[in-house]
Amino acid sequence: MHPAAVDGDRTEEFPVAEKPKRRLGRLALMIALPLALVVGGALYWLSLQGKVSTDNAYVQQDKVSISSEVGGKIVEVAVKDGQTVNQGDLLFRIDPEPFRLQVQQADAQIASAQANVTALQNSSALSGADISAAREDIGFAQAALNRQQALWNRGFTTKADLEAAQHAVAEARERLRAAEARQAEASAKLATGAQVPGENPQVASGRAQRAVAELNLARTEVRAPVSGRVAQADRLQRGQQIIQGVPVLTLVATKSTYVEANFKETDLADMRVGQPAEMTFDAYPDIVVKGHVASIGAGTGSEFSVLPAQNATGNWVKVTQRVPVRIAIDEAPPREMIAGLSTDVTVFTDGRKH
Structure with a gap:
């Protein structure tokens, strides 16, 4: 309540200044908000030090195209699509x-x-x-x-x-x-x-x-050169005439799994072979797999493309290039890896095991 003065039948109120506590609260808020932004930015910047990341990465597995060294009619198909085979197992047989x-x-x-x-x-x-x-x-x-x-x-x-x-x-x-x-x-x-x-x-x-x-x-008996999973076997049919040297199925070598990560060229300054890395997968978001940098590409992706860029033009625009980096997997993943899975890769350039 405001204090009042009594003059006959009329009562008059006088304004009172704001409470000191409200002024201090506003001042504290004005100071704390920018300070929190500064501290948060500093912490975020510190969290990015000593590591580089990219989501332009994919699971890779060696793929062997299987073809017959002789031509003839297929008389037996011993595998189906997605089947796991061992080295030396019969895939299909040609009329002998x-x-x-x-x-x-x-x-x-x-x-x-x-x-x-x-x-x-x-x-x-x-x-x-x-x-x-x-x-x-x-x-x-x-x-x-x-x-x-x-x-x-x-x-x-x-x-x-x-x-x-x-x-x-x-x-x-x-x-x-x-x-x-x-x-x-x-x-x-x-x-x-x-x-x-x-x-x-x-x-x-x-x-x-x-x-x-x-x-x-x-050679009429075509056998698996490596262990792996059969893909594209639906093209094999009994009675089909096969042509020498033409691929008829693909064998994915599951034991040769690795990740190919495409890092920006600006991320390579502190990256070295052997540095530890962590990988997560869009298909398995709860899985974190540890690995290390196995090799750094000898050229950018555009350098080895079928149609390399011609930069000697008047309308040239500088584009940050990406370099393929091979990440070896150090531990057996708890889930089966599939070639082509999207992956997020973080390389710890400070060398520490996280």
Whole structure:
């Protein structure tokens, strides 16, 4: 209540100054609010020191495109999409019958080459019988020629008989040269080269063709090169004709999980390989996984893009580049990691384990 003065029948009130407590409260509020903002900003700034973060990060896993090294018809599919397989497990099988026939054909070629070798080894050309016979013919023809020459000198023979004897000697000598040539040819066919010493080249060629046929036969069974999960297996159907070298499914190597984080170039000043890191995942918000910096990219993302930026233009605008940083996972996550999951990564550049 305000104090009042009484003057006859009229009462008059006089104003009183505000209470000191209200003025002090307003003053304290005016001081405390800016101070709280300053302290909060300082604490936030301090919390950002010694670490850098990015939400431009994704779970990565090595992916192997599976294709067949031989073409043919699929006769068996042993996996389905999402199935976990171990290294060496059968994925699918191609019809092996054409390749078995190729093995049999190679066996026939080897047998034919071996028969030819045996025939050459037992041939008269190689044994020298033809050469011996030719030499005997030369001796006989030469003796006949000598008799005709003596008779010619005494005038008891004709010139025709003498020339016939001379012709017989020449023919015998030609047969000797032909026999020697056949022997040399047979020896050459049985000779072995420096690349396959001790084995006939035709036999070696047949064995090489058989090895190729056996390899192609073994390749009709397509097996997992690494352990992982099968993806895109819906493209495999029995009876489908597969083309050599064309990928038909993908194998995701789950044991090679890591995170690829794209940091701004301004965040790399204090970042080093080996620094600890923490990762959270949009799919699993309650999980925090520890890791460390495994490597820092050799170039920015734009540097390795299919169409790199051309900055030598008049309308160039500077854009902060991002560098891929590989984060290794140090502990087994409690949930299964899936390639491509969005991730938040924090690297502690002060080196402390948080």
